[in-house]
Structure formats: C-alpha cells, structure tokens
Amino acid sequence: MPEPTTLSYLVVAALLFVVGAFGVMVRRNPLVMFMCIELMLNAVNLSFVALAGELTDIDGQSLVFFVLVVAAAEVVVGLGLIVAIMRNRSSLTADDLAELKG
C-alpha cells in the first residue's frame, strides 16, 4: 500500500464533492439534501487540510475550523426549520415548498 499523496486526498475530496452535489440535485428529501450539503462542505475541508500540509501553511487548517462552526450553526437552523415545517405538513419533499416562485 503506497503512502497517500496530496493528490490522492484531493481526488477523494473531489469525489466526495461530486457525490454531495448530485445528491442535492437529485434527491427530494430535505434531510438527505441536508446531509449532502454537509458532504460537500467536508469535501472542501479535506482539500483545505491536504493543501495546507502540502504548502506548510497553517491558514488552510484554521479556515477548516470556521467552516465547521458555520456548518454546525447551519445544521441547528436548518434542522429547526425542517422540524417546524414537518409539524404543519404531513409529507414533505423539497419540491412541495414552492411558495416563493415568481
């Protein structure tokens, strides 16, 4: 088993990102869409850490903490919203929430 290089980290990150992005676009369950967004965020985090190691620059690693904090806050708000909407409606897909269409 060869030692993983920076490139292999980046490839994994790209794969994770694409999985997440497709998930957001094709799935209709808001919870799953939510998880996909988390996947995308963490893919970016992974590439940040990998490149920070490569460039021996601490900035990339510290930025990851910001992303984590923002993601946590986003989860709190997002889950709260989903639960609130679920209480008022029996079933829910993201396509049902189209009140703001032009």
Add this chain to the structure above:
Amino acid sequence: MTDLVWLVPFLPLVGGLTLMVFGARIGEPRTGWLATLMSASSFVLTVLVYFDLLGMPAEERSHVVSLFSWIPVGSLQIDFALLADPLSITMALFVTGIGSLIHLYSIGYMHGDPKFSKFFLYLNLFVFSMLALVLGENLVVTFLGWEGVGACSYFLISFWHTRESAAVAGKKAFVTNRIGDWGVMTAMFVAFSVVGSVSYKAINEAAQEGTISRSAVSAIAILLFVGACGKSAQLPLYFWLPDAMEGPTPVSALIHAATMVTAGVFLMTRVGPVLAESYGWVPDTVAVVGAATALFAATIAVAQHDIKRVLAYSTVSQLGFMFLAVGSGAYVAAMFHMVTHSFFKALLFLGSGSVIHGLHHEQDMRKMGALRAAMPVTALTFIIGWLAIAGVPPFAGFWSKDEILLYVYADNRLLYAIGMVTALLTAYYMTRQVILVFFGEARWHDASGEHGAHGDFRPHESPKVMLVPLVVLSVLSVVGGGMQLPFSKDLHFLGHWLEPVVEEAERSIKGTWADENKYVLLGVAVVVALAGIALSVAAYAKRRLPAVEPTVLENAWFYDATVARLVGGPGAASFRGVTTFDARVVDGAVNGAGAVARGLGGVVRRSQTGFVRAYAVFIALGAVVLLAWFVWRGWLA
C-alpha cells in the same frame, strides 16, 4: 427672569394643546377661561421680563435663550433660540396683552357656539405662533411662527366653514399669504448662502460691516419685503384682509390688532440695518408701496357699507402708514404707530363686534343708526377709538401718526402729501361710520320684519365680559400717546427703549426743517383731521353735502375682481398647463422607468421556479461555467 422668556410662547402652546385633547370634556365656559388664563399668564411673564430688561444697562438689553439645537446640518447650525430685546418684548407685550383682552371678550361673544372650545384652541395657538414669530432669534424660528399665524388665520377665518363665503375667504387668506411666504423663504436661502447664518444678529452685522455685497443685502431686504407685503396686507397682496372679515369678530380684532398683520412691519424693523444698507431704491419701494396702500385703502373705506369692512380697509391703510415710516427710516415711529394702532383697532373691532352681537349679527351699517342710547358703553368706547384713529389730540393715534408724518416730510414731500390726504380720508370715513352706527335715525326697525323669528327685535348692550376689554382698550387709546411725546427728548420713552435695536438704521431728522418746525406740522395735522371730520358731519349728519359713495370705490376699484379674473382666466389656464406638463412629462418619465422595470421583471421572474433543486442545478452550472472560464484563461496564459 429673562431666561424664562421661553415660557412666554410656551404657556399659550400648552393651553392650545390641552384644549386640543380635553377641550370637549372641559366644557363651554371653562375652556374660555383656561385659554384666557394661559394668555394672561404669558402677559404677566412678559411684563416681568420687561422690567428685568429695564433694570439692565441699555446696551446689554439683548438676551438670547437657546432651547435646543434644532437643525444641525453641516455648516447650517440653527438653534431653537429666542431673543429677548426691547423690540421683541414690545411686540410680545401687546400681543399677549391685547390677545388676553380678546380672549376675555370672546368668552362673551362666542357664547353658545357649538365649537366654543375649538375656537379657544385656535386663539391660543394663534398667540403662540405670533410669540414665536416675534421672539425668534433667527429667521427660521420666526418663519415657524410666520407659518403658524398663517395656518391659524386660515382655521379662524373659515371658522364658520359651513358658510361658503367663510371657507373661500380662509382659502384666499392662506393662498395669498403663501405668495409672501415664498419671499421670506427665498430671503432665508439667500441669507444662508451669502452670510452662512440665518440669525438676525449675523445678517444685520454682515450688512453693516459690508462683508457681503450690496446686491445681496438688497436682495434679502426686498425679498423679506415681499413676505411682509403678504402678511401685512400691502399692495398688491392686500386683498385677503378685507375678506378675512368672514371670521368671528374677535378673530378680526386679533388678526388686525395684535397678531398677524403687524408681523410684516416687525420683520422690516428687525432687519432695519439690512434695509438701511440696501440700494436706495429698496427703502424707497417700501415707502412708496406703503403710501400707495394707505391712500388706496382709505379711498375704498369711504364707500363700504359693512361695519367690519370699513375697519378692515382702515387697517390696510394704517399698515401702509407703518410701511411708509419704515421706508422713511422712522422705525421708532413705525413701532409707535403699531402699538397705538393695536390699541384703537382692537377697540374698534371689539366695539363693532359688540354692535353686531347686539343687533343679532347684522353687519350692514345702512341697517344701524342711533345705537348710542341702546348700547351706551359700546358707543362711548367706540367714539374714543374713532377719535384716536381720526388723529384728534390728545388721543393715541394722533401722536403716532404725526411722528410718522414728521419723518416722511423730512424724507419726501410728495409722500407726505399722500399721507395727509390719507389722514383726511381716515378722519372722514371713520366719522361716517360713527354717525351711521350710533347717530342719526334708527334704521334697524326696518330689519325687525326680516328677522321674523326674533319677533321683538331690540338692540341690547353686551355682557360685562365683553365690555371690560372695551373699557381697558379705550383707556389705552386715550393715554397710549404718552409713550412718545414730541415735546422734549425726555418724553421719547419708546424711542429710548428701542434705541439699542434701531439706532443703526434709524434716520436722524435733527436739524431739518421738519424737526425745527414740528409744531407747524402738528398744527397742520390737527387741521386736516378736523377738516375730515367736518366734511363727514356735513355729509352724513347735517346732509349739507351729498354723500360720495361711488360704486367703483364700493367695489374696491375692481381690484379684487380683476385679480380674480386674471387668476381665474389666464392664471388658471397656465396652471393647468403646468399640471399637464407634470402629469405627462414628469410623471411620464417616472412611470415609464417603472413600466420598463416591471416588463423586464415579468420576463425574468419565470426563472424563479420555487424548486430548490432547480436552484441547485443553476448554482452547479454557474460554478462549472466559472471554473471553465478560469481554466481557459489559465490555459491561454
């Protein structure tokens, strides 16, 4: 004590606001007494401030009380500041004093009116506005009061607004005043742009020290005079004042004597140094307009039949005298005449109100006559007012009018002659009024049939609450001349009192022919006044001469009708043109911009499908496009 000068306008304001909120609950007589109390307390305060100022050395009698910073915008710093100096306190004294008497009188006059408390609400606000006007330290505070009296006069003139004529008269007063307001506003703008301040002190000092150009000084002076013409009913903007008679009589007294119309003369006196430093034609214009108005209005008064219209034209005429004085540089004389005029004109108006009240709202002098037996107190006090305005010594009006004519003689003989003719006409038409109302045969029996419902129609004397102000004012009309007697310098009480304010602008007539022969001019004035009275007696009491009342004068030289036709015909057409331009071109541009935005929005809105996943796709596509662009650029480089 002087620091409390802000309470002077504040008390009537509190009274007005209280009546606005609780007026209906407080009920009829008490609202009147409350308003009177507020105005009277403010008078007492003014008297205290007066004595306080009197105790100071003459040159220190100018006290600024700044309440708060009102408009702090960059270099424009306007404080809500009041100025207590001899001029403003003189004005405040008679505004509150006579205002209080009119409040008291109104309790009797407005008895039983369904809008009793509202009337006193307006009266209190009127007094407040006028006090803000005279006590203002800068043009903006004055302008607040200036607009306030305009609005209050509108409310009060059209107080009985169910009457078509009253509603129209109120509108007329308001609109005509707006023309004058334009002048004041523009003067403020000019003052700010050239002086950088709107306070009277800064403007006057800039004018005296020559730090601003003479053209700018003249522009400020003439624009303020335009405003003064509107507010003080001078040619060519006089015509709202006679129509203001549609309001209840106490309102007429308030407008004509204590508040409103004196504002223009006050303003010109306040900016006296500006007027003095203007080009020569500016004060000349003021004097000529004043003289022309005085004569013009006096000729109209000769042929009026409405008891209040005669007095209204007489006010216009007397205000003309005051402007004549201001234009001739006689500021003390102008103020002197303003004060005495406010005594006897308030007296005459309240007296005429008493007559109207006693005759069940009959205002036509042809249906009066021989009322002195039925209304002895009203008749006696009215006669005192008549002698005062006609210029018979030793009543108040004689001294003030003579002082003005003295200065005018030194300035310009032609204007002096016009002033003399006006004085003759004044004595003539006032005598005519007294004879028609109080002497001769009783013509009001004829009216009893028309009244019908009243059945037993007899004139009656007014209640005490209305007679007390009449008596007080008649005493003032007798002794008012004592403020400024021509015999010796020591008797120039008003002159010495006002000296710190007006000394820069006051013209000196010392050593001129007029000053050295002032007793000759005094004698001429007496002869002219007596001649006017004699002519009138011959025409109306003895019937030796025909009564000259041509239709052209009865219709005010058709001036009003001409203005109405001009404004109604070409004026209205041009205004409609402006409206069309506004609706089509200006609004068209604005609405067109809106329509374009709406159309575009209508197209673009389709992209907002409301499906979250569609947005995700858009974002992804966008990201791909951006990425592609960066990659392509990198490849090119």
